[in-house]
Amino acid sequence: MSGSSGGWRASLGSGLASFTVIAAAWELGVVAGVLNPFFTSRPTAILSALVEQALTGALLVNVRVSLGEFLLGFGLAALVGVVLGVLAGWYRTVEYALDPFLWFLYSAPLIAFYPIFVIWFGLGAWTVVAIAFLLGMPPVMANTLSGVKRVDRSLVRAAQSFGARDRDLFLHVALPACVPMVMAGLKLGVGRALTGVVIAELFGATAGLGFAIGYHGQLLQTTEMMASLLVIVALGVAATQGLAGLERRFDSWRTGPG
Amino acid sequence: MTSPPRWAVSCLSVASVLAAWELAPRAGLVDVTYLSQPSLIVRSGIGIIATGALWRHAAVSLQEFFAGLLLALLIGVPGGLALGSSRRMRRFLDPPIMALYAAPRLALLPVLVVWLGIGLASKVAVVFIGAVLPIVINGAAGIREVEASLVLAARSLGAHRIDLFTKVLLPGSLPAVMAGVRLGVGRGILGVVVGEMYVSQVGIGNQIMQLGSSFQIDQLLFYTMVVSVFGLAATTAVRRLEERWRPWSRER
Numbered sequence: 001m002s003g004s005s006g007g008w009r010a011s012l013g014s015g016l017a018s019f020t021v022i023a024a025a026w027e028l029g030v031v032a033g034v035l036n037p038f039f040t041s042r043p044t045a046i047l048s049a050l051v052e053q054a055l056t057g058a059l060l061v062n063v064r065v066s067l068g069e070f071l072l073g074f075g076l077a078a079l080v081g082v083v084l085g086v087l088a089g090w091y092r093t094v095e096y097a098l099d100p101f102l103w104f105l106y107s108a109p110l111i112a113f114y115p116i117f118v119i120w121f122g123l124g125a126w127t128v129v130a131i132a133f134l135l136g137m138p139p140v141m142a143n144t145l146s147g148v149k150r151v152d153r154s155l156v157r158a159a160q161s162f163g164a165r166d167r168d169l170f171l172h173v174a175l176p177a178c179v180p181m182v183m184a185g186l187k188l189g190v191g192r193a194l195t196g197v198v199i200a201e202l203f204g205a206t207a208g209l210g211f212a213i214g215y216h217g218q219l220l221q222t223t224e225m226m227a228s229l230l231v232i233v234a235l236g237v238a239a240t241q242g243l244a245g246l247e248r249r250f251d252s253w254r255t256g257p258g
Numbered sequence: 259m260t261s262p263p264r265w266a267v268s269c270l271s272v273a274s275v276l277a278a279w280e281l282a283p284r285a286g287l288v289d290v291t292y293l294s295q296p297s298l299i300v301r302s303g304i305g306i307i308a309t310g311a312l313w314r315h316a317a318v319s320l321q322e323f324f325a326g327l328l329l330a331l332l333i334g335v336p337g338g339l340a341l342g343s344s345r346r347m348r349r350f351l352d353p354p355i356m357a358l359y360a361a362p363r364l365a366l367l368p369v370l371v372v373w374l375g376i377g378l379a380s381k382v383a384v385v386f387i388g389a390v391l392p393i394v395i396n397g398a399a400g401i402r403e404v405e406a407s408l409v410l411a412a413r414s415l416g417a418h419r420i421d422l423f424t425k426v427l428l429p430g431s432l433p434a435v436m437a438g439v440r441l442g443v444g445r446g447i448l449g450v451v452v453g454e455m456y457v458s459q460v461g462i463g464n465q466i467m468q469l470g471s472s473f474q475i476d477q478l479l480f481y482t483m484v485v486s487v488f489g490l491a492a493t494t495a496v497r498r499l500e501e502r503w504r505p506w507s508r509e510r
Contacts, residue, residue, distance in 0.1 A: 015353030022354060039373055096267035101275075107444075107493065108486040109451040112463075115470015115478060119292060195362035199452055202367065210365060217368025225372075229365055236361035 041223040049227040058212075063231065065208040066197055069125055070239075073132025074193040078186055081137045085144025085185075090174070095145065102145075105138040111199055118204065128200040128208070136193030143185025147178030183247040190239045198232060209235075294475040303480040311465075312484065318461045322378055323450045326385025330442055334390040335435060338397020342431065343423075348398065359391050364449065367456050381453040381461070388449035389442030393435065400434025401427055436500035440493055447489045 023043040029035040030042040037045070053059035088095040113134060117127040151174045159173050201210025209228050216224040276296050283290035290298070306312045341347055341355075367384060374380040404427050412426045454463025462481050469478040 014349050018350045018353050021350075093262070093267055096262075096264045097271035099264075100268050100272050103490065104486060107489040108482060109448050109463075109489070111448065111452050111455065112466045112478070112482040112485065114455070115467060116475055118470065119473065119475070191360060191362070195364055198362045198365045199367075202365070202456065213365055213368050217372060220372060222369070222372065225368060229369065232365050233357050233361035237357050240360040 037222075038220075039222060041226045045223045046226045046230060049223045050230065053224075053227060059231070061207060062209045062212050062228065063235075065125070065205075066201065066210065066232075067235070069128045069201075069208065070132055070194055070197045070235075073129040073197065074136045074190060076129070076133045077136030077189055077193055078140055080133075081140025081185065081189065082144050082182060085141040085182075086148055086174075088141070089145045089148025089178070090170070095149075102138060102142060105134070106142070110134045111196070114200060114203055117200075123204045124206065128197055128205060131200040132193040132196035135196035136189040139188035139192065140182070140185040143181045143188070144178060147181025147185075148174055150181070151177045179250050180247070183243065183250065187240060187243050187247070190243055191236065194232075194236055194239060291473060292475070294479055298476040299479050299483070302474075302476040303483075306477060306480060312481075315460060315462045315465050315481075316484070318378075319450050319454065319463065322381040322453075322461070323385055323446055325378075326382040326449070327389055327443065327446050329382065329386045330389035330393055330446070331439070333386075334393030334438070334442070335397055337390075338394040338435065338438070339401055339428070339431065341394060342398035342401025343427070355391065355394065359395060363387050363391070364452050367453060370453075371457055376457045376459070381450055381458070384449040384453040385446040388445035389439075392441035392445065393438040396438025396441070397431060397435045400431030400438075403434065404430035432503050433500055436496060436503060440496040440500065443492050443496055444489060447485065447492065451485060 026035070026040070027043050030037045030040065035042075050059065053062075084098065088098050111131065114127070114131055117130045121127045121130060155173055155177065156169060159169055164172070197208070198210035198213070201208040202214040205211040209232050212228040213225050213232075216222075216228065279293070280296050282288050283293060283295055341351060364384065366387060367380075370380045370383045370387075374383055408426055408430065409422065412422055417425070450461070451463040451466065454461040455467040456463075458464040462485060466478055466481050469475075469481070
């Protein structure tokens with residue numbers, strides 16, 4: 001364990017180093033006149049824009065709106081995805097019945113439902129939540145499904161021969177065994193749900209980070225646009241890292257390669 | 259363990275959903291303006307095909323998609339393989355690549371529009387940015403996952419660096435690269451549609467946005483279905499290639 005945390009610290013160090021080099025090159029490019037700051041902005045300006053947005057409170061409002069929509073949409077996606085995935089993984093008939101719809105959700109450009117959701121839910125937070133849900137749900141469901149299906153049959157048989165009922169089997173054998181797959185699905189879903197939030201806000205909202213990007217983009221304010229973009233990148237990294245941490249914690253009892 | 263066959267259950271469930279969707283507006287349970295109906299979608303689809311509108315918009319979207327994907331392949335495949343072979347490059351480039359990979363890259367759309375305008379170029383760039391990262395990341399992982407014993411064996415039998423690359427590392431990482439391409443195709447298709455929905459004058463995404471704002475849900479859903487079928491066909495095609503190019507790996 002100590003080795004892995006040391007590796008984490010080293011990768012954080014090299015990460016900071018490489019971001020510093022990129023930012024320095026960017027800034028120097030602007031100073032040397034190679035890059036046009038009207039199009040690319042510059043790191044120092046973006047940083048001061050971030051500080052300014054933080055001081056006026058605009059940053060906090062946008063982050064709060066986006067984060068709230070994301071948590072609600074992704075929370076629903078995780079809940080529905082896990083429930084449907086478990087049902088479909090446990091009962092074969094349910095799997096066969098839901099399979100075509102899962103395929104459709106995977107291959108459809110789900111953002112295309114944005115105009116329909118606007119008609120249903122109006123222009124605002126609920127449409128954003130619905131898009132985040134729709135995008136985040138399929139990977140959670142698909143991974144849970146295959147996780148439950150792949151539960152070791154010999155474990156199931158062993159538990160049964162010791163007198164486990166369906167409920168015990170489910171709670172004590174199937175559920176713990178499919179945790180890694182579920183977590184992998186959640187990790188995929190996080191990214192997609194965040195994408196859903198940002199795009200839905202970009203298309204039409206009154207607040208949020210995606211809204212800020214679109215708003216400043218239309219005014220050609222590259223610096224403010226980049227500042228919001230930076231916050232979104234940070235949110236994405238934080239969400240994925242948070243889930244990875246959760247995964248390590250839930251999966252720490254597992255021994256050996258698995 | 260006798261359960262009804264898969265196709266029967268699947269067909270039955272799709273048929274019953276379609277039937278409920280068709281009947282609910284007729285029974286007055288929901289407003290057809292908000293939900294449309296399968297029969298309406300089919301009818302408007304025939305209209306869209308007959309007037310040639312489908313092909314006019316699809317041609318533009320396809321052009322953008324394939325241009326972006328080609329760029330992503332040309333840069334992503336060599337880039338990923340190089341990244342996988344060089345530890346020093348990886349140490350420097352991994353953090354920004356992973357940060358971009360974790361972030362919703364479609365958020366770059368307004369920036370790309372400012373840089374490249376509202377025409378073809380910004381959509382090609384969106385497809386490229388969506389597709390290139392999975393290709394790079396999988397390619398790099400593929401190179402590193404080539405079995406060390408194979409590399410050692412080749413080396414001890416006197417393989418040069420070039421031989422090692424073309425005969426061991428390249429074929430060994432091909433399945434991973436193709437898996438990346440499959441992910442990239444999906445991202446690219448989403449990128450075209452979203453890019454056109456954001457700002458454009460022509461294309462399927464443009465139609466989806468316009469039809470949505472004029473409440474023509476049946477036509478909108480027809481376009482959505484067309485893109486879904488295309489997405490399904492494209493990913494299936496890449497998956498076939500993926501399977502064909504890994505005959506030497508007996509397992510998995």
